[in-house]
Amino acid sequence: xxxxxxxxxxxxxxxxxxxxxxxxxxxxxxxxxxxxxxxxxxxxxxxxxxxxxxxxxxxxxxxxxxxxxxxxxxxxxxxxxxxxxxxxxxxxxxxxxxxxxxxxxxxxxxxxxxxxxxxxxxxxxxxx
Numbered sequence: 631x632x633x634x635x636x637x638x639x640x641x642x643x644x645x646x647x648x649x650x651x652x653x654x655x656x657x658x659x660x661x662x663x664x665x666x667x668x669x670x671x672x673x674x675x676x677x678x679x680x681x682x683x684x685x686x687x688x689x690x691x692x693x694x695x696x697x698x699x700x701x702x703x704x705x706x707x708x709x710x711x712x713x714x715x716x717x718x719x720x721x722x723x724x725x726x727x728x729x730x731x732x733x734x735x736x737x738x739x740x741x742x743x744x745x746x747x748x749x750x751x752x753x754x755x756x757x758x
Contacts, residue, residue: 666745669746670746670747673743673746673747674749676710677710677741677743677746677748677749680703680712680741681712681749681750681751684714684739684741685751685753688737688753689753691755693733693735693755693756693757696716696735696737697714697716698714698715698716699713700712700713709743710741710742710743711741711742711743712740712742714738715737716735716737716738716755717735717736718731718732718735718736719732719735719736720732720734721733724736724754733756733758734755734756734757735755735756736752736753736754736755737752737753737755738751739751739753
């Protein structure tokens with residue numbers, strides 16, 4: 631009398647695992663990408679507020695105190711950093727860099743966080 635065998639053989643089990651991996655790996659990438667996009671609005675809100683604060687601080691400095699700087703925020707925003715760079719511009723063209731010191735400085739402020747897009751703003755500081 632023949633007995634009917636039930637269950638899976640080792641080959642069948644390996645094939646099922648391979649098919650499952652082929653399906654789940656791309657699906658996992660989609661889930662991770664969706665999760666990152668879900669945090670973008672929060673990132674933009676936080677980065678915008680931090681950017682506004684740095685722009686206000688730089689804009690309120692005396693003209694002679696405006697200098698390049700960079701650093702990180704503290705507390706719950708410690709994963710955000712900022713960078714301030716500047717160059718002199720001529721009064722006739724506030725977008726072109728001047729080869730010599732003038733009465734106008736154009737400051738570029740950038741807020742960044744690893745894994746997310748950076749936010750930047752430009753402000754003009756005068757010596758008048």
